[in-house]
Amino acid sequence: MTRSLTRRQLVLALGGLSGMALLAACGQSEPTPTAAPATGSSAASPTAAPVSGSTASPTAPAVVQNPGSKVKVVYWGSFSGNLGEAEQGMVKRFNESQNDVEVEYQYQGNYEETAQKLTQALAAGTTPDIVLLSDVWWFKFYLNDVLLPLNELFATHQIDTSDYVDPLIEEGTRKGVIYWVPFARSTPLFYYNKQVWQEAGLPDRGPATWDEFVEWTAKLVKKESGNTTRYSFAHPGAASYIAWLFQPVVWQWGGRYSDPDFTIRIHEEPAVEAGRFYLSSVRDGWAVSSKDIVADFVNGAAAAMMASTASLRGITNSASFPVGTAFLPEGPNGFGCCTGGAGLAILKNKPKEVQEAAFRYLAFATSPENTMWWSQNTGYMPVRKSAIASQEMQQFYQQNPNFKTAVDQLPKTRQQDAARVWIPNGDQIIGKGLERVTVQQEDPAAVFAEVARTLEREARPVVEQLERREG
């Protein structure tokens, strides 16, 4: 029924006549509960006035609650596509699980757009109650003291915070207080094309070290009449977070972007040496700087890449060859890997009952049971130790060994460098510098020196703010 209706609307819209599309639109907005199962909020709000705009309710979330009625919570999320469907699915599961709280899911663009909208909303006093913030954004809002400390709520709800995976919960903790709870967390993985590996006669595993990988590249790179048709590795651009993926490489070379106290170290020798390795990868012709590494990997233009675990589900579904995942290769200084992704935070200055209700959602979405559901549907890691240890998850890993790689790698990860995650735009400043190395083949020493100067300048106000905030 739903399907045939939708198809008819579709044909009308394709006719391209705006009038017809308008009709279709009206049909869509009639309260048909079956019409939008994936989009909780439209079905959930009976007040939605389809045509006249004047009846819109005031924007601020309702403060006064009648006893016995549901507490409404506004949730700002950042996921679209399949991940977005899973995120909305989580909200729907929550709303159906109980009768006291109703979460309204509102998509706000990508991580960057959500953070910008939150900044504006703070200025205008139109903030949501709970928000998804990425690893590079939550700290800015912590500095401005707009996030709610969660220790008390964890205690009243008798949730043992030590069940959260340590490196993940620690990233959102300042001075023993939790502000940002891990939800959609990831690590980079080494992805490889098993078919190419087999053709090249390589063992079915990732390279143990970068040296080994460089040896292998002779067998992985394919050339046809002088043109490379297959590279052994692909580098992303700044917009696809190359600074995140290069961070573990810097650690593997014994360097770092910065110390936790914002002393910048990217221009020092070990980090520059790692930069030279990236430069040589491009100059020697075995790695390519790609606009979309996942696309290049999936269609066979690159035999391997580093990318987030969050891509695993999509890559597995799209690739026409068996996909392998492995730990990141080791460098001269051994192993190194970081975490990434996003977590949930609750806004301060809201009525008690709203905060309480928002916390109930947060606890639900990161509960052992639901973190398993989320992980299996997306590729993100379960954020609870008990979930990883559970029989269900272990069984899932047996059937999907690729999903296990990130979890096994997790205990070996370490906290990200302050320069990337806590300096506003630090990720992009470093990423643009790296692009100059991988695309324009500029000298890493000169580029990183410049990047370091920019980072130092941008770090100054953060350090001052941090002193005021934490004393």
Place this chain on the structure above:
Amino acid sequence: MTRRRGWRRALARLGLAALVWLVVVVMALPLYWVATGALKTNREIYTFPPVWIPRDPQWSNFVAAWEAVPFGRFFLNSIVTTLGAVTIELVFALFSAYALVFVKARGKGIVFAVTVAALLVPQTVTLLPNYLTIARLGWIDTYQGLIVPVAAVAFGVFLFRQHFLTLPRDLLDAARLDGCGHLGLLRHVVVPLSRPVIVTFLVIYLVSHWNDFLWPLVATNRLEWRTVPIGVAYLYQVEGVQNWGPILAGTVMALAPMLLVYVVAQRWIVKGIGGGALKG
């Protein structure tokens, strides 16, 4: 001799035709790619060398896009917002430009200078003040919030003023002698003579409002107040593999009304130019 000249002319015409077709192909190729991409499986899209004709057209991509988000509602919002903003802009721009050209008043030059100066202010600068304004008015998630702050008219005023200055004064004087007031002049003389410019203005602003992403994203929070470009963004993945089929299907749906506007408007522009030439 004449035969050779004719031959040469034919060759030149052929060359011109070839050039035109080349340009057409180059321009149409991305459109073709989007339209056919909307019917491909993800695997076909990711295949190299590219697949030009989808082997098994995936009409389900359109269904998937339509079902992922309430596109019907988004179309309604986009149509109301676009038409609302363009109507306001057109009316204000016509009246302002008319006043600046044909009404005698002091300080017209200053008013015009300020108007033109407004063109220099980029959208990013006005974004936050506009947001604060509509937030205080309680206009978030409303049509007035979507429309009013973007219905700015500076370019329209400039465009129409420059055009009005070129209109034949004799014609206007004649109309005035016949007892035409300002409103009548605008309606019966100025507007008909300005049809090509008005249509050009409409095309530019219909497209720009239809495609606007930033303001609708800022001015709305709830799903039911989103517009079509945000609908397409809903389909786009943050991390991982893009599900291109539904994304391109959504893009085609978003594109269709504007293509229609363009096709219709093109006729009007040609007609307008012809008509104007006769009357002038």
